[in-house]
Amino acid sequence: MASNDKRSDGTDRRTASCQCGAVTLELTGKPIVAATCYCQSCQKAGHGFEALPGAGAVVGADGGTPYVLMRKDRIAWRSGSDRLEEHRLQPDAPTRRLVSTCCNSPMCLEFTKGHWLSVYSARIAEAERPPAEMRTIVGDRPEGVELPGDIPNYAAPTGRFMWRLLKAWAAMGFRAPRLEATKGYGR
Numbered sequence: 001m002a003s004n005d006k007r008s009d010g011t012d013r014r015t016a017s018c019q020c021g022a023v024t025l026e027l028t029g030k031p032i033v034a035a036t037c038y039c040q041s042c043q044k045a046g047h048g049f050e051a052l053p054g055a056g057a058v059v060g061a062d063g064g065t066p067y068v069l070m071r072k073d074r075i076a077w078r079s080g081s082d083r084l085e086e087h088r089l090q091p092d093a094p095t096r097r098l099v100s101t102c103c104n105s106p107m108c109l110e111f112t113k114g115h116w117l118s119v120y121s122a123r124i125a126e127a128e129r130p131p132a133e134m135r136t137i138v139g140d141r142p143e144g145v146e147l148p149g150d151i152p153n154y155a156a157p158t159g160r161f162m163w164r165l166l167k168a169w170a171a172m173g174f175r176a177p178r179l180e181a182t183k184g185y186g187r
Contacts, residue, residue, distance in 0.1 A: 018105035023080030
């Protein structure tokens with residue numbers, strides 16, 4: 001279960017949670033971007049997570065994985081961070097995905113050297129989740145999948161996408177905060 005409300009200062013606040021509600025993450029402020037990624041890594045990881053007992057769908061029928069990118073300084077684990085387990089496609093990969101061990105819900109993807117956290121859109125209640133604004137790396141989508149033209153479909157991260165990341169980083173004073181320690185990630 002997730003919620004979206006306004007803080008007393010008028011700032012948006014959403015809660016992302018695992019399927020059983022034991023792990024919750026508060027998202028404050030406007031997302032950097034809401035997008036759907038079609039890269040091979042997201043598809044591989046997503047299908048692997050879907051095979052876990054009790055796990056829900058991660059990858060859409062079109063091969064895309066919806067995310068909401070948030071500044072790291074605008075997120076806070078509210079409960080259950082000790083129930084998160086790290087998954088990397090390669091031991092030295094700069095990206096790690098965090099999955100709840102209580103109900104096998106993929107929660108987010110972190111580019112460990114970056115200033116943002118990509119929260120799986122499915123972790124936010126549908127009525128409160130920001131709609132996807134773009135599709136990225138669409139060249140990796142499964143063969144035969146035709147994508148609608150309702151939002152931009154990009155073959156690679158675009159200048160628009162990178163500009164949003166850069167603006168968010170500048171607003172953070174060019175810092176890349178670390179996430180609190182989670183299982184398998186003892187920084």
